[in-house]
Amino acid sequence: MSQVSLHGKLKYDVEYKTPADQVYEFWSCNFKDIPKACSKIIHSIELLQGCWGKEGSIHVMTYSLVEAMDCKKKYMxxxxxxxxxxxxxxxxxxxxxxxxxxxxxxSMACWTMEYEKLNENVPDPIALRDAGVNTNKAIAAYLSQA
Structure with missing residues (x-):
C-alpha cells in the first residue's frame, strides 16, 4: 500500500500591469492596504506585533508571520x-x-503555497490557492488604478 504524502506545494503566477518594484513594495511594505484592494476577500488586517514591512511582524488576518524578506530578490x-x-x-x-x-x-508575481495536512483525509488547499490568485488579481487591479 502506498503512503499518501501530507506535504504539498501549489504554485501560481499573477500578471500585474505595474512595475515589479511597485508590486513588491505593496506586498512587503503596504500589507495593511490589502483590504482596500480586495475588501470582498480580505476584510481587515491588523498589526499584532512588530512593524509593518519588517521581518518578524505578526498580522491578524489568520495570524501570519512575515518569516523572511529580501528586497533585492523581491522575495517574501x-x-x-x-x-x-x-x-x-x-x-x-x-x-x-x-x-x-x-x-x-x-511584472509577474510568482507564488508558492507550501502546506502540510494534519492527516490524509484533509484535501489539498485548492480553494485557498484560488483565493490567493483572486487576491493578487484584485491587488493588481488596485495598483494599476493608483
Missing amino acids: SLKVIGGNLLDHYRSIKFILEQVTPKGDGA
Whole structure:
C-alpha cells in the first residue's frame, strides 16, 4: 500500500500591469492596504506585533508571520501561525518567490503555497490557492488604478 504524502506545494503566477518594484513594495511594505484592494476577500488586517514591512511582524488576518524578506530578490515568506486554517493543516506558508519585470511596466508575481495536512483525509488547499490568485488579481487591479 502506498503512503499518501501530507506535504504539498501549489504554485501560481499573477500578471500585474505595474512595475515589479511597485508590486513588491505593496506586498512587503503596504500589507495593511490589502483590504482596500480586495475588501470582498480580505476584510481587515491588523498589526499584532512588530512593524509593518519588517521581518518578524505578526498580522491578524489568520495570524501570519512575515518569516523572511529580501528586497533585492523581491522575495517574501508569510507563515500562517494561527486561525482556523490550522484546524486542518499543520503548516501553511505563502512564498512570494519573485516579482519579475515583463516590459512595458508590467511584472509577474510568482507564488508558492507550501502546506502540510494534519492527516490524509484533509484535501489539498485548492480553494485557498484560488483565493490567493483572486487576491493578487484584485491587488493588481488596485495598483494599476493608483
